[in-house]
Amino acid sequence: MPDILLLILLVVAILIGYVLGRYSVKRADRHESSPVSKDYFVGLNYLLNEQPDEAIETFIGALDINSDTVDTYLALGSLFCKRGEVERSIRVHQDLLARPSLTTAQSIKVQLALAKDYMTAGLLDRAEAMLTDLIGHSHEFKEEALQLLLKIYEQEKEWQKAIDVAESLRRNQDFSYYKTLAFYYCEQAEGYLNSNDRVSARRYIKSAFGRDKNCVRASLLLGRMEYEEGGYRDAVRALERIAKQDIRYIPLSIPLLERSYNNMPNFKGLGAYLAKCLNEKPGSAVILAMTRLLEADRGEQYAIGFLTEQLCKRPTLSGLNKLIELQQLLGRADKEDSFHLFQELTKKMLALKPVFTCSSCGFTSKEMYWQCPGCREWGTVAPIEGIEGE
Numbered sequence: 402m403p404d405i406l407l408l409i410l411l412v413v414a415i416l417i418g419y420v421l422g423r424y425s426v427k428r429a430d431r432h433e434s435s436p437v438s439k440d441y442f443v444g445l446n447y448l449l450n451e452q453p454d455e456a457i458e459t460f461i462g463a464l465d466i467n468s469d470t471v472d473t474y475l476a477l478g479s480l481f482c483k484r485g486e487v488e489r490s491i492r493v494h495q496d497l498l499a500r501p502s503l504t505t506a507q508s509i510k511v512q513l514a515l516a517k518d519y520m521t522a523g524l525l526d527r528a529e530a531m532l533t534d535l536i537g538h539s540h541e542f543k544e545e546a547l548q549l550l551l552k553i554y555e556q557e558k559e560w561q562k563a564i565d566v567a568e569s570l571r572r573n574q575d576f577s578y579y580k581t582l583a584f585y586y587c588e589q590a591e592g593y594l595n596s597n598d599r600v601s602a603r604r605y606i607k608s609a610f611g612r613d614k615n616c617v618r619a620s621l622l623l624g625r626m627e628y629e630e631g632g633y634r635d636a637v638r639a640l641e642r643i644a645k646q647d648i649r650y651i652p653l654s655i656p657l658l659e660r661s662y663n664n665m666p667n668f669k670g671l672g673a674y675l676a677k678c679l680n681e682k683p684g685s686a687v688i689l690a691m692t693r694l695l696e697a698d699r700g701e702q703y704a705i706g707f708l709t710e711q712l713c714k715r716p717t718l719s720g721l722n723k724l725i726e727l728q729q730l731l732g733r734a735d736k737e738d739s740f741h742l743f744q745e746l747t748k749k750m751l752a753l754k755p756v757f758t759c760s761s762c763g764f765t766s767k768e769m770y771w772q773c774p775g776c777r778e779w780g781t782v783a784p785i786e787g788i789e790g791e
């Protein structure tokens with residue numbers, strides 16, 4: 402059992418705290434007997450026989466909790482929590498909290514630990530109540546309590562509450578909350594957009610830009626809103642901003658950008674924009690969009706020439722797939738020949754490959770997530786680059 406060494410260390414720490422506690426009492430009271438009780442040896446026996454559960458029960462039951470052992474008990478609780486034994490962790494912390502001898506600072510530490518237990522156990526309402534109460538009473542641990550509260554609101558998708566908490570953390574000069582705040586505002590904006598409350602959606606998108614002017618998600622939402630309202634030129638303006646904000650996310654804007662341009666047949670500019678993107682960061686989404694544009698404007702033959710040239714510089718599966726499709730359109734590859742088999746193969750390979758990855762934890766997915774489901778970080782998931790991706 403890998404935890405056994407840690408448990409032994411904890412028990413030794415409890416013993417030291419216990420002996421110190423008894424020693425100080427002993428000095429005041431000369432009638433005190435031996436500092437180590439019989440139960441301690443019973444517990445130790447359990448531990449040596451690799452029965453840590455029984456050992457822990459005995460130690461908890463036998464030892465006094467005094468100011469010297471509170472931190473050790475907190476560590477013991479958190480060890481239970483990490484081992485997935487949340488109920489046990491809750492019991493240790495509740496036992497601690499019931500002790501009248503705790504100082505205010507110790508009591509707050511225990512309450513924070515208990516709130517974490519509740520969160521792990523999925524008792525979010527209890528955790529929220531405990532943390533809200535703590536915030537009102539403790540200045541020292543207020544920030545930690547607010548950060549935990551933020552995790553609860555994220556889990557519950559209570560975005561307005563998350564905004565309120567993150568705004569108060571931001572006011573404490575913590576600049577790391579700016580980007581996350583922009584995502585919270587976007588979550589709210591998307592909710593309003595889906596329920597067709599466009600005035601509120603626009604207000605929240607504006608707030609997102611207020612916190613992070615390079616918020617790609619806010620540009621995508623603004624582009625979507627303008628498009629849905631028929632403001633194609635404004636949609637283009639919002640979506641083309643992404644090239645300056647974070648060029649990695651251009652692939653997310655391409656489908657809506659193409660549709661916006663298609664709704665304005667007399668408005669040219671897509672080619673120039675794509676050429677600029679291609680120059681700065683060639684990626685398969687931009688290459689394919691350019692190929693489609695050339696195919697429509699100048700025909701398949703011209704598009705094949707462009708795509709072949711790009712694929713020589715930067716081979717990608719999706720580019721190869723498009724090249725075969727164009728060859729078929731020109732009648733150079735019929736359904737029976739090896740071109741068709743090759744296309745089936747590339748399609749199958751693409752279907753199996755993830756499209757997005759998290760730079761923080763390596764999580765991969767076919768879907769785009771603004772908050773990584775693996776590590777819960779915001780804005781770390783982006784399109785995968787390379788032969789099989791962008």
Ligand SMILES: [Zn+2]
Pocket residue numbers: 759760761762763764773774775776777778781
């Ligand atoms: Zn991640």
